Amino acid sequence: MNFNLEHFKESLIYGLAYLPNTLSLVFVPLVIGLTFGTVIALVRVYKVPVIGWLMAVFVTVYQGIPIVVALMIYNLIFMLKFNDLAAFLHLKKSISDMNNIWVGIFALSMAAVCSISEAVRGALLSIDKGQNEAGYSVGLTTIQTIRRIIIPQMIPVAIPMLINNVVGLIKASSVVMAIGIVEIVAGATIPSSRTYSFFEGYVAAAVIYWGFTVVVESLAQRLKKYTGKFRRNLYD
Numbered sequence: 001m002n003f004n005l006e007h008f009k010e011s012l013i014y015g016l017a018y019l020p021n022t023l024s025l026v027f028v029p030l031v032i033g034l035t036f037g038t039v040i041a042l043v044r045v046y047k048v049p050v051i052g053w054l055m056a057v058f059v060t061v062y063q064g065i066p067i068v069v070a071l072m073i074y075n076l077i078f079m080l081k082f083n084d085l086a087a088f089l090h091l092k093k094s095i096s097d098m099n100n101i102w103v104g105i106f107a108l109s110m111a112a113v114c115s116i117s118e119a120v121r122g123a124l125l126s127i128d129k130g131q132n133e134a135g136y137s138v139g140l141t142t143i144q145t146i147r148r149i150i151i152p153q154m155i156p157v158a159i160p161m162l163i164n165n166v167v168g169l170i171k172a173s174s175v176v177m178a179i180g181i182v183e184i185v186a187g188a189t190i191p192s193s194r195t196y197s198f199f200e201g202y203v204a205a206a207v208i209y210w211g212f213t214v215v216v217e218s219l220a221q222r223l224k225k226y227t228g229k230f231r232r233n234l235y236d
Contacts, residue, residue, distance in 0.1 A: 007197035011204035015188030025173040033112025041120035071107040104176035123158035163220040
């Protein structure tokens with residue numbers, strides 16, 4: 001098998017053209033995951049009655065479902081029910097007007113919420129319980145204690161786990177090609193249908209993902225150094 005450099009370059013260009021789609025599939029779920037995942041983690045750590053238990057069950061069950069299976073389910077619901085929902089809401093849109101990238105974003109967001117909630121929960125549990133008592137002793141409410149004392153100490157602990165979640169999202173974003181969304185992998189293999197150079201196409205996609213991951217991890221290392229000055233020895 002000969003490696004065709006020209007076909008590789010062509011696949012690389014096509015793959016990079018769809019990098020914006022992959023960026024959307026990574027960073028929108030990341031923001032949603034950080035927001036709702038942190039809330040779920042706080043609810044579980046502070047044992048909010050009923051809601052904390054429900055969130056624990058939700059995270060446990062959802063993490064047992066492969067992302068691609070959840071993606072297929074959401075896509076079927078989207079295709080079968082969107083027109084009915086649009087008619088009910090009196091929206092002048094049909095399924096043909098919609099971009100199913102939002103189905104991919106939703107599926108990845110749900111996965112991110114669960115995985116990030118576990119990362120944040122682990123970081124919160126690493127904080128000495130005496131920190132809460134210290135906040136209460138100076139008259140802070142629970143919310144103020146969390147915002148001013150707990151979260152600043154939790155962030156440096158959580159960052160390594162959150163980096164792993166971001167890298168996981170980058171890799172998981174490729175599953176959306178299963179429902180016809182064109183991202184890096186699907187884009188890089190577009191020329192392959194004409195040249196039959198699928199090997200070069202997949203290698204090009206791998207190179208793009210590798211470069212993307214290197215950039216993210218490089219930025220993450222800088223963030224770790226910046227937040228490192230706020231780290232304290234929790235065992236003192």
